[in-house]
Amino acid sequence: MKREIVLRLSPKDAADDKLIKSLVAKKMKVSPDKLSAFRVVKRSIDARQKIVLVQLHIEAYANAKPPKEKPVVFEYPDVSNKPEVVVVGAGPGGYFAALRLVELGLKPIVLERGKGVNERKKDLALLNRNESVNTESNYAFGEGGAGTFSDGKLYTRSTKRGDFRKVLEVFHFHGASGDILIDAHPHIGTDKLPEVIKAMRQSIIDAGGEVHFDTKVTNVLLDGQKITGVETQSGDKITGDAVILATGHSARDIYYMLDESNVLLEAKTWAMGVRVEHPQDLIDQIQYHSPKGRGDYLPAASYSLSCQIEERGVYSFCMCPGGFIVPAMTDADEMVVNGMSPSKRNSPWANSGMVVEIRPDDIGEYQNKGVLGGLEYQKELERLAFVNGGQGVVAPAQSLADFVDGQLSFDLPECSYVPGLVASPLHFWLPENIGQRLRKGFEYFDRRARGFVTNEALVVGVESRTSSPVRIPRDRMSFQHVQIAGLYPCGEGAGYAGGIASSAIDGEKCAEKAWEFVTGKSID
Ligand code: FAD
Known part of the structure; x- marks a missing residue:
């Protein structure tokens, strides 16, 4: 007998194979020793409610030989003499x-x-x-x-x-x-x-x-x-x-x-903004609805936030739980940041792009440059961030709360960005169509995820390479x-x-x- 079973368990129980086996056997109405095999085929975390649950989709077999699990093998034939x-x-x-x-x-x-x-x-x-x-x-x-x-x-x-x-x-x-x-x-x-x-x-x-x-x-x-x-x-x-x-x-x-x-x-819509970084503990507390954070059994929490501000999308992009902000420029006179994480997602920081949708007609005089106007606009923002940064790849940054309040930051919290930061008034020098929307977007996100806007978090500039302005x-x-x-x-x-x-x-x-x-x- 084969059955597909869904279990919704606490994070601790979801890590207990013995318990899972007994629950599966119970659902199949057999004793655990009659269970021939079971395997998790899908695993997800549901943190929407106050109680966080892990959902396991399980394929189970009782009194039946399970099919032999064969890893998928790809055959790559000899193509040395082919077109x-x-x-x-x-x-x-x-x-x-x-x-x-x-x-x-x-x-x-x-x-x-x-x-x-x-x-x-x-x-x-x-x-x-x-x-x-x-x-x-x-x-x-x-x-x-x-x-x-x-x-x-x-x-x-x-x-x-x-x-x-x-x-x-x-x-x-x-x-x-x-x-x-x-x-x-x-x-x-x-x-x-x-x-x-x-x-x-x-x-x-x-x-x-x-x-x-x-x-x-x-x-x-x-x-x-x-x-x-x-x-x-x-x-x-x-x-x-x-x-x-x-x-x-x-x-x-x-x-x-x-x-x-x-x-x-062709010119197309794309998005630019900043990278925001919080202590991972804080994001765990917010997302898992617990002052204790993620505890021993949950992974570093992620988030996905979006809203519309003045008819343009403002949204989180490429969120990296337990990660690092990295310098992603391709030339020496540009400042571009992005994010990455190791497989264990175990750094003390959570970073994410926070970007604003940019349409081809949002770029003012750059439209006159034709189909490549978006590229020029993107380059200009990167140059602006470079000028407002420190030397070389030292990035301009501001505390998130100061950015939203339109104030200078005198102290910056610790950050994962290895080349270093320099305090800079991003609220002042980001183009208005990006900076203003981001500030309003952050206020909105703070209402959705209380505590998101804080002086413990940073905005680091600029996240400009989310997608291409050109098709x-x-x-x-x-x-x-x-x-x-x-x-x-x-x-x-x-x-x-x-x-x-x-x-x-x-x-x-x-x-x-x-x-x-x-x-x-x-x-x-
Ligand atoms: P690319 O990956 O950009 O590859 C293009 C390749 O073409 C490059 O190797 C480049 O060197 C080469 N090339 C360019 N010009 C020439 C030329 N003239 N001649 C020869 N070669 C050339 N996406 C995710 O889905 N998940 C993530 O977690 C994620 N994290 C990211 C973190 C960072 C730091 C960055 C920078 C990006 C991240 N992205 C992530 C985005 C993702 O990497 C890209 O969407 C994806 O790699 C695009 O794939 P692609 O093959 O189209 O282009």
Whole structure:
């Protein structure tokens, strides 16, 4: 007999396997020794009420042999002599595209401007010591893309677009914990991601695909309205039957290059603001409705807040419980912050982007700069934050309560941001359409989550790279660029994904569409 059982337990009980076994047996009306097997297939935390409960979805078998659990194995056939597809960018979009191309029998040639993950770590150390910003190797550029040194949250609102489960299984196959297959809000953690990314690279190479680091694409090779390949910084021309362009939203030079090559781009809505950081204990107390915080059995609490202020969305973005704020700029005259967490989410801080929706007509005179006006506006905000910061990557910051009250901060609370902070009146220098909405948004959030606005929390500027202000438009059915045959704009930089999981899904989809283009067959 097989049954699916849902248990809603206190956090302590949910950690007690013996108790769970007896409860499952009771539900199945058998004695525990008659229970053949049971396994948790989904786990979530419900903290909406005063009492926090853990919900477990369990598959249980009594007096019956459970089916043998086989981990999903991916077969990557030899593609060394197969038709070649150029994949630009080794982020989640690019690597998932490459692996899918291999599965379908095409040879991916991955070109990545940055370094492999191990080498990349050294540049991040220099950045965190405020010694230098390497424009080609940083938190945005390098193997694994922007997602490598992140929280590794694998949530997506766009599961309808593709096979989200497969993305989790591919990550698991390459070394991510099995927890990601059952947790309602799966995350991998920055300490685990590099090894997973390296294993993905190895699968591509073992199958006969190619991965080239320190290889920056600087041009597209066009034959009329068809792409034939790309040119790299060193002048090499790399051709292929199709090109998947998965360069992320920080690769501004790619947008400028496409614009100069008369490849159509579109302005789109995006979001910018600040990163806010609280003591994790405080967020635990608020979210778990207890002055004692999370206790021994609950994970570091997260939150998701949103509201509308003056007809624009104001919302939390990429919340990192038990995490760190990191410097995410790609050039030395910019200030950009983001967040990451280790797998255990065990730092004493909770940080999150708090951003305001920006529409193409919200950017004043920058609209005159045409389709790339949003990029210029974004750059200007980053320059403003740089000027108001300390030297190099020292970030401008203000206590959250002072920001809301419009006052200078004389003392800043401790912060996870390693390069350091300088007190700065963000309420004063942030553009009004962002600063004012954020302040009103924080007041609203404080009413929803009492204690959120406090002098114990900080705002750190600026969180400007949430998504791209530019879209590289593609045909809805074929996924090819609307004008250029064989060009597949992919992932976050193309404006068709947001986050690791949706970029990975988009990578898979682009690979399938490229396969259809190259083989003339239909995938269905
Ligand atoms: P990217 O990951 O940006 O990858 C693009 C790649 O292309 C990069 O490796 C880049 O070096 C390369 N490239 C760019 N230009 C060129 C060129 N000219 N030639 C060759 N290569 C080029 N999302 C989540 O879902 N969960 C999280 O927890 C999370 N945390 C984050 C934390 C941080 C610090 C940052 C910066 C981002 C985080 N994100 C998170 C966002 C997430 O990383 C991105 O949404 C995702 O990586 C986008 O995938 P992508 O493949 O489209 O682009």
